Every structure is written in structure tokens, then in C-alpha cells.
Amino acid sequence: MLRGVAPLQPKRAPGYPENDSPLALLFKGFRRNDAGLRYLVPGDGHKPIHKDTREWGRRFQAGAPEFQTDEHWWQAVLRHEEIKKRGKEAKTAASVPAQPDEKAVEEALGFPTGMPTSGMTRPASRSITSATPAPAASVSLKEKKETRSERLARYESAATPHAYLSRPFGHPELGHVKVRTLLLKPGEPLLDDHGLPVPVLLDQRSGNEVTALVDPEHSAYRRFGADYADLLLVELAAVLKVRARSDWSPSQLVAAIRAESLQDSALDGTTVGAEARDLLAEIREHVAEALDRSGGYTTAYGHLTHEEKIATEEEMIAAGRVGLVGRLGQDSGFVHHMPALALVRLVQALPEQFMDGAVFRGPYAKVSSPSGKALSLARVTGCLADVATLGTFAAGATAQQLRRARLSIALLRDELVGEG
Numbered sequence: 001m002l003r004g005v006a007p008l009q010p011k012r013a014p015g016y017p018e019n020d021s022p023l024a025l026l027f028k029g030f031r032r033n034d035a036g037l038r039y040l041v042p043g044d045g046h047k048p049i050h051k052d053t054r055e056w057g058r059r060f061q062a063g064a065p066e067f068q069t070d071e072h073w074w075q076a077v078l079r080h081e082e083i084k085k086r087g088k089e090a091k092t093a094a095s096v097p098a099q100p101d102e103k104a105v106e107e108a109l110g111f112p113t114g115m116p117t118s119g120m121t122r123p124a125s126r127s128i129t130s131a132t133p134a135p136a137a138s139v140s141l142k143e144k145k146e147t148r149s150e151r152l153a154r155y156e157s158a159a160t161p162h163a164y165l166s167r168p169f170g171h172p173e174l175g176h177v178k179v180r181t182l183l184l185k186p187g188e189p190l191l192d193d194h195g196l197p198v199p200v201l202l203d204q205r206s207g208n209e210v211t212a213l214v215d216p217e218h219s220a221y222r223r224f225g226a227d228y229a230d231l232l233l234v235e236l237a238a239v240l241k242v243r244a245r246s247d248w249s250p251s252q253l254v255a256a257i258r259a260e261s262l263q264d265s266a267l268d269g270t271t272v273g274a275e276a277r278d279l280l281a282e283i284r285e286h287v288a289e290a291l292d293r294s295g296g297y298t299t300a301y302g303h304l305t306h307e308e309k310i311a312t313e314e315e316m317i318a319a320g321r322v323g324l325v326g327r328l329g330q331d332s333g334f335v336h337h338m339p340a341l342a343l344v345r346l347v348q349a350l351p352e353q354f355m356d357g358a359v360f361r362g363p364y365a366k367v368s369s370p371s372g373k374a375l376s377l378a379r380v381t382g383c384l385a386d387v388a389t390l391g392t393f394a395a396g397a398t399a400q401q402l403r404r405a406r407l408s409i410a411l412l413r414d415e416l417v418g419e420g
Contacts, residue, residue: 044164
């Protein structure tokens with residue numbers, strides 16, 4: 001049969017055999033669309049870029065030569081992973097002290113501590129007699145100064161494309177430019193024509209083409225948390241203002257260009273709420289699998305309050321899972337229908353079941369101190385509470401709440417086993 005006898009998701013209906021029908025195989029292969037290598041979905045380093053990929057599909061159907069193979073798609077997946085990896089490396093680098101412990105170095109070398117080191121006599125080394133080399137002849141040739149085009153070419157050779165921010169930017173009242181955005185690799189700062197470090201540098205090419213170089217190591221991003229798009233829009237606004245001879249203020253320009261060119265980044269309750277519910281569905285599957293492995297579903301169900309058990313039953317009936325109601329607590333099926341906020345309490349009540357790589361990466365069992373255990377658990381449950389709340393009550397969320405929820409979604413994905 002095309003669909004098979006068992007549900008498409010047997011884990012939500014225990015007792016059925018594995019569904020290997022043609023429709024179930026398609027469902028398993030395409031039901032997830034998380035960005036990255038795991039599902040081969042292009043992203044911007046944080047989330048999928050569905051608007052862009054739909055456009056690629058239209059260009060494929062139109063016969064555009066560069067979209068007749070999957071190379072463009074594959075490179076966008078790799079760029080997502082590179083940007084995500086670089087963000088994790090930046091977090092790690094930020095937590096490492098920048099200055100060496102001079103006292104520790106002196107102790108290791110055997111120097112007395114607590115004394116000024118200037119003028120201090122170091123232990124005598126072996127006497128090595130060697131002839132003093134003759135001074136080298138002075139070189140009269142003047143060192144050639146690097147030109148602007150050479151400097152930009154050097155930057156580009158050590159940069160990777162940012163798929164999400166490589167697109168047309170503009171507004172009907174201002175015109176548009178086609179932007180190719182590149183992220184510099186760590187090593188040296190991005191300098192303008194005056195030798196000053198900048199977070200974004202534009203290289204205007206012929207016509208309406210612009211190459212935007214971004215330095216991820218700049219303090220605007222590393223220390224103050226600015227978004228690449230924010231500062232790129234500031235630079236582009238200045239260019240478009242001059243071209244269009246516009247009287248708009250800088251804030252008007254940036255707001256208009258963002259609204260026109262980055263519509264999919266809007267903090268919309270419907271969009272962010274859907275992202276939260278997708279992640280919660282994935283976490284529920286991991287939690288159910290962990291309970292199946294340990295056989296702890298009866299204990300877990302016992303942690304639900306009376307109200308939560310009633311809500312779980314009602315959700316099962318509404319979803320057409322009437323046959324599962326009589327098996328509540330006898331398997332992990334209830335996990336997929338329990339209230340989202342009850343899921344938070346379940347992780348808090350049974351951390352041994354879900355931490356240490358069972359569902360979340362964070363350590364717990366081998367952490368020796370109670371405060372350490374609490375801290376590791378809070379890293380997960382704090383973000384999980386944000387995601388559960390937004391996934392349940394997205395309609396009235398403010399912009400700040402949506403921004404916080406989107407950040408919690410990204411952080412919780414990093415904590416989830418199987419991600420990254």
C-alpha cells in the first residue's frame with residue numbers, strides 16, 4: 001500500500017510495526033528542514049534560508065545554467081556550517097584570557113616572585129663565543145606599498161561567502177545594489193583606506209555590484225553583539241542615499257532597506273512561534289527515546305500534575321490518538337502530547353534521564369558539586385522554558401520577547417544531542 005497500516009510516526013503510537021511504505025519513506029526523508037549538513041538545508045549560520053532556496057528552485061525551472069546542478073545548494077550548506085562553527089569558536093576564544101600569567105611564568109622559570117623583573121639578573125647561560133657578523137649592506141630599494149585593490153584582493157582570498165547576506169539590497173525609492181558578502185577568516189583586522197579597523201568595508205564594483213567584507217573578529221560583533229546585517233545596512237544606506245540623492249535620514253534609510261530586503265528576518269510571532277514548536281517537537285522525540293531506553297516512562301508520567309494529565313488526554317483525543325489514552329504511563333507516547341511547559345518541569349525533575357548526552361549535551365551525573373549540577377541544568381531548562389513559553393503563547397509576544405526566544409532557540413539547538 002502507498003501509506004501502509006502503521007502511522008507515519010510509529011513512536012507516537014506504540015504497538016504498530018515499522019512503517020516502510022513509500023509514503024512513510026518520503027515522510028522520514030523530508031519532514032525536517034533544519035539548516036546544515038544533517039538535513040542538507042542551506043542556512044545563514046542560524047536558520048534555514050527558505051526564501052532564497054525557493055528562488056533557486058524557480059531559476060532551476062527557468063533553466064538557469066548555474067542552477068542545473070546541486071553545487072550552489074551544497075556550497076550554501078557548507079557555508080552555513082562554516083559560519084556556525086566560526087560563531088562557536090568565537091565564543092570559546094572570548095572565554096580564554098588574553099594576557100599570560102606572568103607570575104606563573106616566572107615561577108616556572110625559577111625566578112623569585114614578588115620582585116620587580118626590570119634589571120633583574122637572570123641565571124647565567126653557557127658562554128658561547130661567536131664572531132660578530134658584519135653589518136648588512138643598507139638596501140636602497142624602497143619597499144613597495146600595497147595598493148587598495150591589492151589589499152582588497154588579499155582580503156577576498158582569505159574570506160568565505162555569507163549566503164544569507166549575499167542578495168540584492170535596496171528600496172523602490174532608492175534603487176538596488178547586488179551585494180556579495182564575504183566573512184574574513186581570523187588573522188588580521190579589516191582596515192579602511194586610512195589604515196583604521198572597521199567592521200564592514202564596501203568595494204563598489206562596476207554597475208550595481210558591491211562586495212561587502214565583514215570582519216567577524218571586530219569588537220562590534222565580539223564584544224557588543226552587533227549583527228552582521230545591522231552594520232552592513234548602515235554602509236549600504238550611505239551608498240544608496242548618495243546615488244538616489246535622498247533626503248531621508250540615516251534611520252529612515254536603514255529601516256526602509258531592511259523592511260524591503262530582509263523581510264524574512266522580521267520578528268513575527270507566527271514565524272518565531274513555528275520555529276519554537278518545531279524545536280519542541282524534536283526535543284519531545286529525543287525525550288521519548290530516552291524514556292524508552294531507560295524504561296522510565298511510568299516515573300516520568302507520575303511527575304505530571306493532575307491538570308497536565310487531563311491536558312495530555314485532551315490533546316491525544318484531539319489528535320485522533322484515542323487508542324493511546326488507555327496506555328498513559330505505560331509507554332512514552334504521552335510525551336508528544338503533554339503541555340510544553342510540563343516538559344520543562346520533567347527535565348528539571350529527572351535530569352539524570354535527559355542530561356549527559358541522553359537528550360542534552362550538558363554534564364550532570366559526574367559533576368561533583370550541587371551548585372555545578374544546578375548550573376549545568378539551568379543552561380538547558382532556562383532556554384527550554386523560553387522556547388516552551390513562546391511556542392505556546394506566541395500571539396501576544398513583544399519584539400524583545402521574540403528576540404529572546406529566537407536566541408534561546410539557537411542556544412538550545414547547540415545543547416541538543418545530534419545537532420552541530
